Amino acid sequence: MKKSRLKGLRLNGLRLIKPRITVALSLAVIISLLLIWLLMTIFEGEKPEAHLEPVPEYLSKGITFNVSASDLKMGLRNIHVSVRQDGLVIPILRRDLPYVGLFNKRGVHKLEEEFTVDPKELNMIQGQASLIIEIHDFSKRRGGDGNLLLLEHKMVVDTLPPSITATSRGHNITIGGSGLIVYRPSSDTRESGVLVNDLFSPGVPFSRDPQTGLYICYFALPYNSKKDTTLYLWARDRADNETKRVFSCYIRQKRFRREKIKVSDRFLDHVIPRFSPDLFEPDKTKVEKYLLINRRLREENHALLIDLCQSPTEEKLWDGPWMRMKNAATMAIFGEQRTYYYKGKAIDETVHLGVDLASLARAPVQAGNTGRVVFAQDLGIYGLTVVLDHGQGLYTIYSHLSKIDVNVGQLVTKGDNIGITGQTGLATGDHLHFGFMVHGVFVNPIEWWDLHWIKDNIYRKLNVSR
Numbered sequence: 001m002k003k004s005r006l007k008g009l010r011l012n013g014l015r016l017i018k019p020r021i022t023v024a025l026s027l028a029v030i031i032s033l034l035l036i037w038l039l040m041t042i043f044e045g046e047k048p049e050a051h052l053e054p055v056p057e058y059l060s061k062g063i064t065f066n067v068s069a070s071d072l073k074m075g076l077r078n079i080h081v082s083v084r085q086d087g088l089v090i091p092i093l094r095r096d097l098p099y100v101g102l103f104n105k106r107g108v109h110k111l112e113e114e115f116t117v118d119p120k121e122l123n124m125i126q127g128q129a130s131l132i133i134e135i136h137d138f139s140k141r142r143g144g145d146g147n148l149l150l151l152e153h154k155m156v157v158d159t160l161p162p163s164i165t166a167t168s169r170g171h172n173i174t175i176g177g178s179g180l181i182v183y184r185p186s187s188d189t190r191e192s193g194v195l196v197n198d199l200f201s202p203g204v205p206f207s208r209d210p211q212t213g214l215y216i217c218y219f220a221l222p223y224n225s226k227k228d229t230t231l232y233l234w235a236r237d238r239a240d241n242e243t244k245r246v247f248s249c250y251i252r253q254k255r256f257r258r259e260k261i262k263v264s265d266r267f268l269d270h271v272i273p274r275f276s277p278d279l280f281e282p283d284k285t286k287v288e289k290y291l292l293i294n295r296r297l298r299e300e301n302h303a304l305l306i307d308l309c310q311s312p313t314e315e316k317l318w319d320g321p322w323m324r325m326k327n328a329a330t331m332a333i334f335g336e337q338r339t340y341y342y343k344g345k346a347i348d349e350t351v352h353l354g355v356d357l358a359s360l361a362r363a364p365v366q367a368g369n370t371g372r373v374v375f376a377q378d379l380g381i382y383g384l385t386v387v388l389d390h391g392q393g394l395y396t397i398y399s400h401l402s403k404i405d406v407n408v409g410q411l412v413t414k415g416d417n418i419g420i421t422g423q424t425g426l427a428t429g430d431h432l433h434f435g436f437m438v439h440g441v442f443v444n445p446i447e448w449w450d451l452h453w454i455k456d457n458i459y460r461k462l463n464v465s466r
C-alpha cells in the first residue's frame, strides 16, 4: 500500500499519459492478434482430405465410385471429378458448395459423392486412364481459389473380352461320364475352364508344353443331364471381362437301371445304431431316422466331398487306367435309380453314384491310381472313407471301409493298399463303394478303368494338341 503511493507520487508527470498508451498498446495488440487470427483463419493452409473407393486396377464396365471429402477448417468449396486419357479431359462431376454463416461455419465440411465411370458410355479407348478428383476449400489462399487437394487414380481401360478357342477335336461324352478339352485362352486370361449347366470345371496349363499357352480341362456331364445340354468354354480376364463360347460336343444318351430296395425292420435295427444318436430329435420312428440319414446326412456328406475337390493338385499324378479292386465282383453299378420300400410303400429315392465291389469280407483295398490322400476318416453314410486327389480335378473315393491304412497328405502309388473293406456307414454287407469325381461331380468309374476309353478320349487329345 505504502509502496504504491510512493511510486505514484514519483511518476506523477506520467500518470495521465500512461493509461492511454497502455490502452492503445493493448488495443493494438488485441487488434493485431485478431487480425492475425482472422488472416490465419481465412488464409488457412490446410488442404481438404478425401478418400476414394473402390480403386480398381482395370476398368471394364461402369463402376460406381464413392469419394468422401472433408475440410474441417474453412469448409469445402467445390469438388470436380474428371477422367483424363490421352490428353482428353472428360468431365464427370462438378459440385459447387455454398458459403454459409460467419467464416463458413454453417457451410459443408464433410461430403460424400457417388459417381459412375462407364468406359463404353464415355467412349474411352483401351489403355491407361486417370481418374482426377480436385477438391478446393474456402480458404483465401492460392489467389482466393482455396487450398487444392488433387487425387489421381490410374487405371487401365480394358473392355475387350478374352478369347478362348478349343484346339482339341471330337469331343464325345456320355451322360454321367467324363470328358477332356484342350484350348487356348488369350494371354490376359486369369481364369478359364468348362461350363456344363451351372457347373464350372477349371482348366490347368497343359504342363507338357507350357510355352504354347495351351490349357486342358477335365469336365463331367452329370448323370441327370439332358441330351441337348450345351457345353461352353469360359474365360475371365484380368479386368473381369468374360467370354462364354459353345464348343461342339456329341452327347451320348445313357439310361440308368432302376432298382427296388426293401427296407426291413431288421435292416433298420442293424444300421441306425451305427450313427450318433445326436443326429436325431427324440421320439422319431425308425423310418424317420433312416430317412434323415438317407437324405440330410447324404446331402451333408456330398457337400463335404464337393468342398474337398475345390483345390486340386495342378499336376497330373495319375498314369494309365485306374485299377479295379482285385478279385471283386460288381454288386451295384453307377447311376442306379433306387426306390426304397418299407412295408410295401415307397418311402425314398436315391441315385447310386459309384460302383459297389465285393470279394471276401475284410479284403484289402488298393489305390486305383497314384494320388494324394485328401480325406481319411468317417464320412456319414459312406462310413470310413479315403479320398484320393489324382491331379487336375480327378478324384476317387473308397467307402464303407473297416480300416484305413493311410493318412491325409500321403502320396500313394497305384496298387498300394490303403485300407480294408467293411460295412461302415449305410452299407449292407461287406463291400467297397468306389466313386470317381471330376471337379466334385460323380461320374461313371467304368470309363477310367478302361484303357481304350482313356486312349480315345484323353491320350489322343493330349497328343494331337502337342
Ligand SMILES: [Zn+2]
Pocket (backbone or CB within 6 Å): 332, 352, 354, 355, 356, 432, 433, 434
Ligand atoms: Zn455303393
